[in-house]
Amino acid sequence: MTRTIEVVHSTNKKPKPNADNIAFGKYFSDHMFVMDYSEEKGWYDPRIVPYAPITLEPSAMIFHYGQTVFEGLKAYRTPDDRILLFRPEKNFRRLNLSSERISIPAIDEELALVALKKLIEVEKEWVPALEGNSLYIRPFIIATEPNINLTPANSYQFMMILSPVGSYYKEGIKPVGIYVEDEYTRAVKGGTGTAKTAGNYAAAYKAQERATEKGYSQVLWLDGVEKKFIEEVGSMNVFFKVNGEVITPELNGSILEGVTRMSIIELLKDWGVPVIERRISLEEIYQAYDRGELEEAFGTGTAAVISPVGELNWGQRNMVINNREMGELSRKLYDTLTGIQTGKIEDRYNWTVEV
Amino acid sequence: MTRTIEVVHSTNKKPKPNADNIAFGKYFSDHMFVMDYSEEKGWYDPRIVPYAPITLEPSAMIFHYGQTVFEGLKAYRTPDDRILLFRPEKNFRRLNLSSERISIPAIDEELALVALKKLIEVEKEWVPALEGNSLYIRPFIIATEPNINLTPANSYQFMMILSPVGSYYKEGIKPVGIYVEDEYTRAVKGGTGTAKTAGNYAAAYKAQERATEKGYSQVLWLDGVEKKFIEEVGSMNVFFKVNGEVITPELNGSILEGVTRMSIIELLKDWGVPVIERRISLEEIYQAYDRGELEEAFGTGTAAVISPVGELNWGQRNMVINNREMGELSRKLYDTLTGIQTGKIEDRYNWTVEV
Ligand SMILES: Cc1ncc(COP(=O)(O)O)c(C=O)c1O
Numbered sequence: 001m002t003r004t005i006e007v008v009h010s011t012n013k014k015p016k017p018n019a020d021n022i023a024f025g026k027y028f029s030d031h032m033f034v035m036d037y038s039e040e041k042g043w044y045d046p047r048i049v050p051y052a053p054i055t056l057e058p059s060a061m062i063f064h065y066g067q068t069v070f071e072g073l074k075a076y077r078t079p080d081d082r083i084l085l086f087r088p089e090k091n092f093r094r095l096n097l098s099s100e101r102i103s104i105p106a107i108d109e110e111l112a113l114v115a116l117k118k119l120i121e122v123e124k125e126w127v128p129a130l131e132g133n134s135l136y137i138r139p140f141i142i143a144t145e146p147n148i149n150l151t152p153a154n155s156y157q158f159m160m161i162l163s164p165v166g167s168y169y170k171e172g173i174k175p176v177g178i179y180v181e182d183e184y185t186r187a188v189k190g191g192t193g194t195a196k197t198a199g200n201y202a203a204a205y206k207a208q209e210r211a212t213e214k215g216y217s218q219v220l221w222l223d224g225v226e227k228k229f230i231e232e233v234g235s236m237n238v239f240f241k242v243n244g245e246v247i248t249p250e251l252n253g254s255i256l257e258g259v260t261r262m263s264i265i266e267l268l269k270d271w272g273v274p275v276i277e278r279r280i281s282l283e284e285i286y287q288a289y290d291r292g293e294l295e296e297a298f299g300t301g302t303a304a305v306i307s308p309v310g311e312l313n314w315g316q317r318n319m320v321i322n323n324r325e326m327g328e329l330s331r332k333l334y335d336t337l338t339g340i341q342t343g344k345i346e347d348r349y350n351w352t353v354e355v
Numbered sequence: 356m357t358r359t360i361e362v363v364h365s366t367n368k369k370p371k372p373n374a375d376n377i378a379f380g381k382y383f384s385d386h387m388f389v390m391d392y393s394e395e396k397g398w399y400d401p402r403i404v405p406y407a408p409i410t411l412e413p414s415a416m417i418f419h420y421g422q423t424v425f426e427g428l429k430a431y432r433t434p435d436d437r438i439l440l441f442r443p444e445k446n447f448r449r450l451n452l453s454s455e456r457i458s459i460p461a462i463d464e465e466l467a468l469v470a471l472k473k474l475i476e477v478e479k480e481w482v483p484a485l486e487g488n489s490l491y492i493r494p495f496i497i498a499t500e501p502n503i504n505l506t507p508a509n510s511y512q513f514m515m516i517l518s519p520v521g522s523y524y525k526e527g528i529k530p531v532g533i534y535v536e537d538e539y540t541r542a543v544k545g546g547t548g549t550a551k552t553a554g555n556y557a558a559a560y561k562a563q564e565r566a567t568e569k570g571y572s573q574v575l576w577l578d579g580v581e582k583k584f585i586e587e588v589g590s591m592n593v594f595f596k597v598n599g600e601v602i603t604p605e606l607n608g609s610i611l612e613g614v615t616r617m618s619i620i621e622l623l624k625d626w627g628v629p630v631i632e633r634r635i636s637l638e639e640i641y642q643a644y645d646r647g648e649l650e651e652a653f654g655t656g657t658a659a660v661i662s663p664v665g666e667l668n669w670g671q672r673n674m675v676i677n678n679r680e681m682g683e684l685s686r687k688l689y690d691t692l693t694g695i696q697t698g699k700i701e702d703r704y705n706w707t708v709e710v
């Protein structure tokens with residue numbers, strides 16, 4: 001890594017939002033990281049600059065053909081005032097995998113990590129101190145070429161913006177009700193489900209709307225082919241504990257490989273808890289429930305870390321899981337992961353990266 | 356329709372591109388139509404303004420979650436110097452159907468048509484006179500709210516931009532070679548295939564890349580579930596003439612309903628040519644080919660109108676259709692449709708709208 005990252009400091013510092021009650025996704029720090037791509041130069045001019053609007057031609061490809069990918073990770077402040085990132089190299093790896101699917105040129109993952117650390121150093125005051133709060137990091141790439149011909153762009157911009165966020169669980173962890181979506185499809189083999197790309201997300205709003213109307217907080221997605229096999233929950237991966245064994249859908253070509261998911265699998269293996277990645281039918285989960293063997297269910301993702309499922313609804317069939325309480329294993333996973341992320345528990349896995 | 360559309364004239368007129376050789380999608384006229392949406396006001400402030408860049412926050416939802424839809428249609432100059440649109444109300448209808456799928460608020464379709472006519476009046480010099488050239492119209496909507504929370508936006512912008520385009524067939528119509536894609540999937544039932552939304556298009560680049568590498572010009576898409584049934588060709592609908600009968604995939608929840616497709620079906624019915632919309636397996640087409648009954652195949656869309664298929668390749672199985680020549684029916688459809696569009700043939704169907 002030889003490239004230097006220029007820093008232009010902002011002279012107009014914004015007030016920080018009230019730490020007790022930060023709405024997700026609305027506040028952004030004073031600086032951002034930007035890097036451009038052209039066919040001739042490749043990725044060039046990595047720089048940290050004041051947070052500012054983007055100006056693009058109306059014909060910029062991002063507005064027409066969806067060539068864009070993103071990531072989401074967090075920086076945490078430890079009790080002894082250090083700042084930690086959680087497995088950030090996995091996010092840049094995944095960003096490049098997403099880009100590959102969407103025909104976007106790969107970035108230098110090491111440079112991206114160096115840049116992120118530098119950006120957070122510049123913005124260290126924006127990493128909240130209040131327990132449960134954190135600094136959400138949003139790397140993203142957009143196709144900027146002004147051309148509505150249907151072909152991959154020859155110019156892109158890679159950016160990282162930072163947003164302080166409140167605790168996902170301000171009132172303690174409450175298991176949520178989930179609604180099985182059997183009409184809308186999130187992703188299908190051969191599609192873009194394995195990539196974190198914009199089109200997957202807006203496409204999911206209709207199903208979320210329906211879940212909300214019916215009084216559930218999120219959607220359980222089934223496979224797009226047979227509508228029988230479990231894929232994800234909202235925008236989280238999903239795990240079930242059945243008769244002492246933990247199962248989660250395998251990486252089948254349509255689900256996203258979560259960093260939280262991979263960390264949980266590693267933790268469970270380390271703890272000697274049986275954990276299996278395989279195809280899981282919804283029917284199988286109902287049968288385990290009927291036999292009294294469905295012990296816990298939870299979603300996993302950067303935002304919530306662990307989101308216990310208290311109820312699962314599939315038309316006439318309804319399950320109340322673990323009496324709508326957070327399970328013992330879910331709790332242990334949550335405490336361990338958040339403990340490592342915030343530096344309260346020793347990081348035996350070398351997952352955290354100090355800024 | 357009572358709303359007035361304000362017009363701000365550009366003082367800086369651009370030169371027009373050389374009519375003999377206009378690259379698709381790179382040139383834009385001097386003005387554009389813009390209209391904003393907010394939750395409080397609904398769609399407001401419809402206006403024609405000088406063509407100019409868009410400025411958005413880096414957190415604008417369009418950059419993250421893909422809430423965007425678009426359309427594509429053309430304005431044609433007739434030999435007696437009138438300007439015609441081809442079934443533009445169908446495009447605004449489809450825009451709203453796409454928006455519905457992507458949780459974008461509907462626009463007033465009548466207002467959009469009035470606005471488009473007014474915009475083209477202002478830009479009438481941009482409608483090319485050279486035979487085969489036309490003015491491509493790109494209406495699109497983007498989510499503008501600066502918020503990375505995963506939820507439908509509360510602000511949007513609707514725009515229409517105009518791009519002069521050259522003839523699709525500068526060297527006469529040549530049937531193309533098509534490659535059957537059996538790994539990547541364009542769309543699946545319950546997904547977004549019926550909507551003209553950005554995410555569908557970037558997702559198709561990988562397959563197009565592979566087709567190009569193998570020497571074919573476009574991809575034939577199969578259904579996402581069984582990978583057996585024919586859906587579309589590139590970004591066109593597809594028709595086959597088998598033993599005197601014309602067949603085309605039915606509107607099955609994953610293909611886009613093309614305006615060219617619907618016009619062709621209406622023409623054929625009017626001509627007394629049997630035309631059937633139904634599920635079509637690729638196997639069936641090969642069998643018809645083996646029996647010597649596959650007479651013609653063609654894609655249909657606004658850009659090419661009719662694109663005859665001269666070769667269809669599916670791994671080891673290869674078909675050369677109609678001796679790589681344009682079929683009689685394809686030719687008649689092409690001549691009739693382009694004749695109506697450009698005012699050279701009487702429009703008995705009331706399809707054209709004069710500006
Ligand atoms: C579709 C989808 N699945 C799963 C996840 C969970 O991934 P991670 O644990 O890396 O946050 C996310 C969120 O990033 C997601 O968008």
Ligand SMILES: Cc1ncc(COP(=O)(O)O)c(C=O)c1O
Nearest residue numbers: 590591592611613614615656657
């Ligand atoms: C996916 C797809 N299918 C088919 C079509 C053809 O539609 P139309 O005839 O309205 O141009 C288009 C182009 O608009 C398209 O994008």
